[in-house]
Amino acid sequence: MSEKFDVVIFGSCIVDFISYVPRLPKVGETLHGTKFVTGFGGKGANQCIAAARLGSRTAIIGKLGNDPWGKSYRDALRQEGVNVDRVDLIEGESTGIAQINVANNGDNQIVIVVGANNCLKPVDVQASSQLLGTAKVLICQLETPLEATIEALKSFSGISIMNAAPALENIPQDLLKYATIFCVNETEAALITDLQVETIMQAKAALLKLQNMGCGTVIITLGEKGAIFATKSEAKIIHVKPCQVERVVDTTGAGDAFIGALAHFIAGNPSAELLQCIAAANKVAAMSVQKPGTQTSFPRFQETGLPRDVSLYQSEWEYI
Ligand code: RIB
Numbered sequence: 001m002s003e004k005f006d007v008v009i010f011g012s013c014i015v016d017f018i019s020y021v022p023r024l025p026k027v028g029e030t031l032h033g034t035k036f037v038t039g040f041g042g043k044g045a046n047q048c049i050a051a052a053r054l055g056s057r058t059a060i061i062g063k064l065g066n067d068p069w070g071k072s073y074r075d076a077l078r079q080e081g082v083n084v085d086r087v088d089l090i091e092g093e094s095t096g097i098a099q100i101n102v103a104n105n106g107d108n109q110i111v112i113v114v115g116a117n118n119c120l121k122p123v124d125v126q127a128s129s130q131l132l133g134t135a136k137v138l139i140c141q142l143e144t145p146l147e148a149t150i151e152a153l154k155s156f157s158g159i160s161i162m163n164a165a166p167a168l169e170n171i172p173q174d175l176l177k178y179a180t181i182f183c184v185n186e187t188e189a190a191l192i193t194d195l196q197v198e199t200i201m202q203a204k205a206a207l208l209k210l211q212n213m214g215c216g217t218v219i220i221t222l223g224e225k226g227a228i229f230a231t232k233s234e235a236k237i238i239h240v241k242p243c244q245v246e247r248v249v250d251t252t253g254a255g256d257a258f259i260g261a262l263a264h265f266i267a268g269n270p271s272a273e274l275l276q277c278i279a280a281a282n283k284v285a286a287m288s289v290q291k292p293g294t295q296t297s298f299p300r301f302q303e304t305g306l307p308r309d310v311s312l313y314q315s316e317w318e319y320i
Pocket residue numbers: 014015016040041042043046097098110112143252253254255256294
C-alpha cells in the first residue's frame with residue numbers, strides 16, 4: 001500500500017433513524033414527532049467524515065452488515081473520499097443502528113444496537129498494520145469491542161485519540177494509558193470518575209482524577225462552556241472558551257465533529273499547540289450544532305473561515 005493517511009479511524013459505522021420531536025419523551029410517554037429521516041452515523045464514521053470534509057486523507061477500519069444498509073454506507077464513505085479497503089460487510093450480521101430523538105431545543109437521546117460493529121477483532125488490527133503504519137493520527141471510540149480497541153491503541157506509534165464514548169463505568173486501565181489523548185464530554189467524565197461534572201471547576205477535578213487514573217493528555221468537552229484540557233507534560237489546566245452559536249438546531253454528532261476536526265488539525269499542523277487545535281475544533285463543532293443531522297451538519301474547510309495554518313487562529317482561553 002503506497003497511500004498515506006492523515007487520520008485513521010478504528011471504530012463504528014451505524015445507520016441513524018432520527019425522529020424530530022417537540023421535546024424529549026418522559027418514561028412511558030408516547031409523543032407525536034414532526035419529521036423522520038435516516039442518515040449515516042456511528043461515532044467512528046462521523047469522526048472520519050468530519051476529518052475528511054476538512055481535507056484530511058482518511059481511512060476507516062470497521063464492520064457493516066452484508067445488507068442493503070451496509071452496502072450503501074460503504075459506498076457513501078467512498079464518495080466522501082474515505083479509504084474503505086478495511087471496511088468489511090459481514091454475512092449474517094445486521095448493520096448497526098441508532099434510534100435518535102432530537103428535540104426542538106437541539107437536545108437528543110440515542111439508543112444504539114451495534115450489530116456488525118461487534119465483529120471488529122484484534123486480528124483486524126494486525127490485518128491493517130500497513131495502513132495504520134502510515135497514519136499520523138488514530139481515533140478510537142467505545143462502540144466497538146474493547147479488546148480490539150486496546151490492541152489498536154497499543155500497536156499505533158503516532159498520536160492516538162481515545163474518545164471514550166459512550167462511557168463505561170469500569171473503564172479498563174489500558175484504554176487510559178495507551179491513548180496519547182483521552183477525550184470525553186462532561187457526562188462521560190462524570191461516569192468514568194464517579195464525580196459530579198456540571199461546572200468548569202468540577203470538570204477540572206474530573207480531569208485531574210483521570211490523569212491520576214493513568215491518562216496522559218486529557219480533554220473534557222463542555223458543550224456551550226467550551227473545553228478544558230491538560231497535557232501530560234505540563235501541570236497547567238487550560239479552559240478554551242466556546243465559540244458563539246446563534247441558534248442550536250441539533251447537537252447530535254457535535255462531539256464527533258469536534259474529535260474528527262481535532263484529529264485533522266493535529267495531523268495537518270504538527271507545530272501548532274494543542275490549544276489552537278482544540279479551539280479550531282470547537283469552531284467546527286459549533287458550526288455543526290447550527291444545522292440538522294449528524295454528518296450532514298459537518299462543514300468543509302472553506303466554510304469554516306479558519307486559517308490554513310491553525311496556529312494563526314486567535315482563540316480565547318484562561319488558566320483554571
Ligand atoms: O455521536 C452521535 C452518534 O452516536 C450517532 O450518529 C449515533 O449513530 C451514535 O453512534
